[in-house]
Amino acid sequence: MDLSFGPEYEAYRAEVREFTAEWSAHAPLSHERAAEFRDRATERGYLYRGIPKRYGGSEREFDAFREAIVAEEFDASGLPWRLGAQGVGMIVPTLLEIGEEWQREKFIPGTLRGDYVWCQGYSEPGAGSDLASLRSSARLEGDEWVINGHKIWTSDAQDSNYMFGMFRTEPDAPKHAGISYLLLEVDQPGLEIRPLRQIDGAVHFNEVFFDDVRTPADWIVGKRGQGWQVARVNLKYERNLGGGSMMRRHFNGLLELARRSEIDGRPAIQDPVTRRRLAELEGYVRCVETTYMRQLSATANGEEQKVSLPILMNKLYGTDTREKIARLGYDLVGSDGLRAPAEEDLKIQSNTETVTGWVDQYLFSLAGPIAAGSSNIQRNIIGERGLGLPRDLRSPS
């Protein structure tokens, strides 16, 4: 099967690769140079194609393949083009789809520049998979919402200046109908962030406590009580983060590790058990790549209905495959992996050249099947929406 994009697109890929090579020569980039790199990439139409120029985008004709090529090449270069997943990846497309014009003008340009960093306030101690059970509340007092409650697993809250989140504004309404989708400033009195240290030793997410926290009445996305519908738009973008080429890169890193590690005095890649595990993984990686291609073709052809299932399937199989790759890497580094990592190593994820990098990848890969909706929930949705199976039992609304 020929999975290349054809001569016109491969010429485009060569052009993008030349651009990344020029910038990679100066890596690592300082904060200012990284911003300049993204500006130049936007001027050339590589970044933010679907975003109008008036909000800081490059406003190019829709082309799913060009977007995919840029993502693949930019990821491969390791250059700092992906700003926080919650900002550019989630709230920007959500505001473009359903935000008010003033909200787009106020929030999108700063987010694209990297000045506004966002976190996502959804999960609570009693509301994860069953998110609509959330209890953190907001009541309207004059021209402000007053927020009280407790969020958990809030990624990057410690580095964020804004949060988008769901809060109960209509306590007497059925649970899905009583939620509103609010934006708020993180740095303000009454909002306390408590870091949670993870199994890999790093701190990426937090608990957030709200004690009479305030946000303007019009910092609401969608209508009052319709936050659930807004969150569904937002989650559509969250589950779509990442692609097939990334999985191939992780797998290639594993192959290199298998070539340079030893089992019983010979390269691990010659060990029959390791070879069998690698061959099995190659199959999984191909599944992820092919499913990604289906998603890409459906997106390119504007077949909305056909886009969502490959995304759901790749969230499920992608996170599972990532865990399997990392697990084999973890096994190959052997007892060296038991050494405690240096504090500075904890900040660098996905480094496939060091022992710490593989241990870290494995420990972090355990989070993939939970974050952005657990694998069991994905299976339910695929069964119900994809295969038309009877609905799973739901808690009462």
Ligand SMILES: Cc1cc2nc3c(=O)[nH]c(=O)nc-3n(C[C@H](O)[C@H](O)[C@H](O)COP(=O)(O)OP(=O)(O)OC[C@H]3O[C@@H](n4cnc5c(N)ncnc54)[C@H](O)[C@@H]3O)c2cc1C
């Ligand atoms: C790395 C990471 C980053 C995260 N970042 C954020 C963030 O920035 N903001 C945020 O709001 N949240 C964030 N989360 C939270 C994440 O969305 C939740 O952990 C996830 O939705 C699962 O909820 P829970 O942890 O409460 O587990 P639970 O919902 O309690 O689930 C526990 C187990 O029960 C299973 N289960 C639950 N219901 C069903 C069902 N109906 N059928 C079958 N099985 C079921 C689940 O699959 C799971 O195995 C993050 C999580 C992780 C791991």
